[in-house]
Amino acid sequence: MRRVYMDHNATTPVHPEVLEAMMPFFRDQFGNASSIHWAGREVKKYLDEAREKVAALLHASPEEIIFTGCGTESDNMAIKGVAFALKEKGRHIITTQVEHHAVLHTCQFLENMGYEVTYLPVDGEGLIDLEELRRSIKAETILITIMFANNETGTIFPVQEIGEVAREKGVIFHTDAVQAVGKLPIDLQQLPVDILSLSGHKLYSPKGIGAQYIRQGTKLTSLIHGGAQERSRRAGTENIPYIIGLGKASEIALRDFQKRQIHLNASRDRLNQEIIKRVPHVKRNGHPTQRLPNTLNMSFLFIEGESLLLNLDLEGIAVSSGSACTSGSLEPSHVLLAMGIPHEIAQSAIRFSLGWNNTEEDIDYVVEALPRIVKRLRDMSPLYHKMITTGKT
Numbered sequence: 001m002r003r004v005y006m007d008h009n010a011t012t013p014v015h016p017e018v019l020e021a022m023m024p025f026f027r028d029q030f031g032n033a034s035s036i037h038w039a040g041r042e043v044k045k046y047l048d049e050a051r052e053k054v055a056a057l058l059h060a061s062p063e064e065i066i067f068t069g070c071g072t073e074s075d076n077m078a079i080k081g082v083a084f085a086l087k088e089k090g091r092h093i094i095t096t097q098v099e100h101h102a103v104l105h106t107c108q109f110l111e112n113m114g115y116e117v118t119y120l121p122v123d124g125e126g127l128i129d130l131e132e133l134r135r136s137i138k139a140e141t142i143l144i145t146i147m148f149a150n151n152e153t154g155t156i157f158p159v160q161e162i163g164e165v166a167r168e169k170g171v172i173f174h175t176d177a178v179q180a181v182g183k184l185p186i187d188l189q190q191l192p193v194d195i196l197s198l199s200g201h202k203l204y205s206p207k208g209i210g211a212q213y214i215r216q217g218t219k220l221t222s223l224i225h226g227g228a229q230e231r232s233r234r235a236g237t238e239n240i241p242y243i244i245g246l247g248k249a250s251e252i253a254l255r256d257f258q259k260r261q262i263h264l265n266a267s268r269d270r271l272n273q274e275i276i277k278r279v280p281h282v283k284r285n286g287h288p289t290q291r292l293p294n295t296l297n298m299s300f301l302f303i304e305g306e307s308l309l310l311n312l313d314l315e316g317i318a319v320s321s322g323s324a325c326t327s328g329s330l331e332p333s334h335v336l337l338a339m340g341i342p343h344e345i346a347q348s349a350i351r352f353s354l355g356w357n358n359t360e361e362d363i364d365y366v367v368e369a370l371p372r373i374v375k376r377l378r379d380m381s382p383l384y385h386k387m388i389t390t391g392k393t
């Protein structure tokens with residue numbers, strides 16, 4: 001059976017060139033980058049190079065890049081780090097209702113510690129109201145944390161405008177850019193962003209490596225104490241092989257940027273068009289234009305996204321549904337619900353997220369299987385029968 005992977009927003013395969021670049025650091029180049037002897041010095045040189053490559057992808061300077069354990073850790077470091085550093089100034093944080101749990105649950109943790117958090121609502125396309133953001137800022141506001149692009153819908157936030165509001169009000173702005181890095185041009189010389197989080201495994205490097213951009217002069221309390229690694233912002237002996245991997249992945253992302261953009265946009269659009277052509281009663285979720293090139297979130301009315309996912313899996317196709325299985329019941333995605341999408345439509349959603357290695361044949365295979373599976377599931381759906389007999393949804 002053919003295997004098609006269309007869940008790149010969940011994780012990506014390690015790029016062959018990335019794996020190759022990492023291998024020597026599991027073998028001969030085993031030194032501790034803090035050691036003064038030859039074994040340490042050599043490794044330190046490659047560590048510096050990797051930092052330069054991540055910085056280059058973001059148009060930042062290498063001193064502003066810290067390596068972390070993952071995207072979740074970067075988000076925690078940013079939000080708690082600012083919250084702890086500025087607790088005398090104020091204890092109010094602004095975020096949105098559609099963030100990743102790495103941000104939402106960190107904010108909830110801080111609420112339990114006595115901080116106040118504003119969760120901005122979004123409109124039907126997943127965007128916040130900039131005026132509402134402005135109105136939410138008060139004297140006690142110390143941090144705005146808003147994602148660059150949403151992992152479920154692909155909706156891109158107006159990071160430039162959000163940053164301008166933050167600057168004007170003197171508030172630190174952190175953005176979870178895990179889904180944006182490598183998929184969108186990011187120029188931190190231009191963008192008014194103070195802290196940015198990214199993750200290796202969404203960028204074709206391994207799981208368990210992340211990075212953080214911290215603009216010079218930004219106040220952050222460290223969460224991990226120990227040695228002086230990463231400018232004392234994140235203690236612990238550096239994970240050299242993985243850092244080298246993230247550096248290589250960043251270099252490739254920059255090198256292949258145009259090629260990937262063209263490929264992803266064209267593939268996503270063809271997948272979208274073929275689905276609309278072949279499957280009736282579908283609805284696309286997210287913003288029509290302000291969206292990631294690789295992400296397509298669609299509701300297949302009258303069936304459950306989860307059933308569709310399982311049936312696609314039986315045919316070798318890996319996609320995602322935003323549902324979370326909480327205490328045995330399927331809760332639709334918090335992102336789609338926040339967009340005001342009715343419960344049943346949110347529950348019928350599937351996310352296709354493409355990668356550079358998806359082929360034309362992958363799309364052919366999916367759009368052949370999908371109409372068959374959807375028809376079979378709808379034939380079993382009481383909701384669908386009610387709709388065709390009464391003509392009402």
Ligand SMILES: *Cc1c(COP(=O)(O)O)cnc(C)c1O
Pocket residue numbers: 009010070071072073075100102147149150151176178179199200201202208209210
């Ligand atoms: C995947 C993801 C994260 C978490 O990154 P990990 O490296 O898996 O911890 C955070 N935010 C967003 C938007 C993500 O998609």
